[in-house]
Amino acid sequence: xxxxxxxxxxxxxxxxxxxxxxxxxxxxxxxxxxxxxxxxxxxxxxxxxxxxxxxxxxxxxxxxxxxxxxxxxxxxxxxxxxxxxxxxxxxxxxxxxxxxxxxxxxxxxxxxxxxxxxxxxxxxxxxxxxxxxxxxxxxxxxxxxxxxxxxxxxxxxxxxxxxxxxxxxxxxxxxxxxxxxxxxxxxxxxxxxxxxxxxxxxxxxxxxxxxxxxxxxxxxxxxxxxxxxx
Amino acid sequence: xxxxxxxxxxxxxxxxxxxxxxxxxxxxxxxxxxxxxxxxxxxxxxxxxxxxxxxxxxxxxxxxxxxxxxxxxxxxxxxxxxxxxxxxxxxxxxxxxxxxxxxxxxxxxxxxxxxxxxxxxxxxxxxxxxxxxxxxxxxxxxxxxxxxxxxxxxxxxxxxxxxxxxxxxxxxxxxxxxxxxxxxxxxxxxxxxxxxxxxxxxxxxxxxxxxxxxxxxxxx
Numbered sequence: 001x002x003x004x005x006x007x008x009x010x011x012x013x014x015x016x017x018x019x020x021x022x023x024x025x026x027x028x029x030x031x032x033x034x035x036x037x038x039x040x041x042x043x044x045x046x047x048x049x050x051x052x053x054x055x056x057x058x059x060x061x062x063x064x065x066x067x068x069x070x071x072x073x074x075x076x077x078x079x080x081x082x083x084x085x086x087x088x089x090x091x092x093x094x095x096x097x098x099x100x101x102x103x104x105x106x107x108x109x110x111x112x113x114x115x116x117x118x119x120x121x122x123x124x125x126x127x128x129x130x131x132x133x134x135x136x137x138x139x140x141x142x143x144x145x146x147x148x149x150x151x152x153x154x155x156x157x158x159x160x161x162x163x164x165x166x167x168x169x170x171x172x173x174x175x176x177x178x179x180x181x182x183x184x185x186x187x188x189x190x191x192x193x194x195x196x197x198x199x200x201x202x203x204x205x206x207x208x209x210x211x212x213x214x215x216x217x218x219x220x221x222x223x224x225x226x227x228x229x230x
Numbered sequence: 231x232x233x234x235x236x237x238x239x240x241x242x243x244x245x246x247x248x249x250x251x252x253x254x255x256x257x258x259x260x261x262x263x264x265x266x267x268x269x270x271x272x273x274x275x276x277x278x279x280x281x282x283x284x285x286x287x288x289x290x291x292x293x294x295x296x297x298x299x300x301x302x303x304x305x306x307x308x309x310x311x312x313x314x315x316x317x318x319x320x321x322x323x324x325x326x327x328x329x330x331x332x333x334x335x336x337x338x339x340x341x342x343x344x345x346x347x348x349x350x351x352x353x354x355x356x357x358x359x360x361x362x363x364x365x366x367x368x369x370x371x372x373x374x375x376x377x378x379x380x381x382x383x384x385x386x387x388x389x390x391x392x393x394x395x396x397x398x399x400x401x402x403x404x405x406x407x408x409x410x411x412x413x414x415x416x417x418x419x420x421x422x423x424x425x426x427x428x429x430x431x432x433x434x435x436x437x438x439x440x441x442x443x444x445x446x447x448x449x450x
Contacts, residue, residue, distance in 0.1 A: 006336075012335070017325070020324075024325060092314050
């Protein structure tokens with residue numbers, strides 16, 4: 001019982017500390033969604049501005065935008081901990097490490113994924129997605145963005161700071177991210193064309209559960225390896 | 231009520247780093263009210279030994295036991311008893327000195343202020359840790375060790391970056407901790423340690439292939 005109380009306290013302390021660190025640098029928080037808005041603005045400028053074409057490519061553009069802006073924003077959360085010695089202190093916490101990693105993924109969700117979840121449906125509407133596809137897009141973001149945070153965290157814990165780690169991270173994560181992209185963009189496209197989106201959404205939910213159950217353990221194992229080397 | 235005498239023991243520790251062997255079967259015992267000072271040339275494995283004792287690194291041979299059980303089996307208890315100060319301070323540069331302490335688990339604001347005063351940083355409470363000098367950051371990291379109220383301190387080069395006053399302060403805090411029944415293992419390459427610590431000189435690394443030599447204390 002006492003152990004559970006102290007575990008809860010450690011996890012809460014990590015959440016408070018990481019959120020306070022992010023709150024101290026509000027400009028960094030704005031970076032992912034500003035980048036996302038830029039991606040969404042440049043596509044119509046580069047492609048033809050025909051409404052039919054934009055509605056057609058909207059699911060792909062939005063999801064690629066989410067992928068490309070979210071992962072580089074998750075990586076610094078891990079990088080900072082490895083550089084300032086906080087990683088060692090996480091390893092030496094009496095609380096179970098996978099639980100602490102889950103808390104860290106929660107921080108990433110709040111700081112990075114949540115703003116994108118709010119903006120992306122608006123972007124979809126601006127792209128002229130038909131109405132039934134917009135709530136589907138929001139639902140897919142609700143499932144897909146936390147999945148990306150969890151995967152990004154585990155990947156970053158493994159390779160960040162290694163020589164050429166910056167190159168390794170996208171290569172490592174790519175095969176894991178592709179299913180999320182396929183099913184999330186697929187669900188939105190299906191809804192836009194009047195087909196049922198439910199099968200793709202269910203697959204996305206399955207991927208989210210898989211990431212939720214495995215990624216914290218993968219991140220914890222990766223961090224232990226880093227401790228062994230450092 | 232269980233009255234287990236608290237005791238950290240290590241035996242037969244050997245760590246291989248590439249083609250060099252460190253520690254060479256080292257053994258040590260720390261009990262309540264005891265301190266060990268690790269000395270030796272750079273690169274002889276002081277930091278590695280501390281990381282192995284903490285459970286951050288695995289040794290290639292040998293075992294570390296806390297109150298008789300291997301630390302891997304009693305990890306939550308061991309880490310709940312342990313305060314760590316590595317060569318990185320583990321401070322968040324964006325947070326103020328006060329927040330770095332007060333956002334720790336189970337630390338109240340008055341306790342954080344008291345700890346800041348103890349290490350001579352009361353005036354810098356609202357300064358971001360990133361803007362403190364290296365010596366001030368070291369003091370802040372020590373304040374966190376103090377606040378943790380853990381029984382055993384593992385400190386890697388606690389005197390690094392500190393001025394004369396700072397080193398005297400750290401010596402005083404370490405002596406207070408040990409005389410109050412705490413345990414302490416620290417590495418040191420300065421001349422002045424604390425008198426009540428037993429000194430354990432680590433030998434230089436050897437190329438693998440040479441005969442390993444037994445050093446350190448044998449378990450009692």
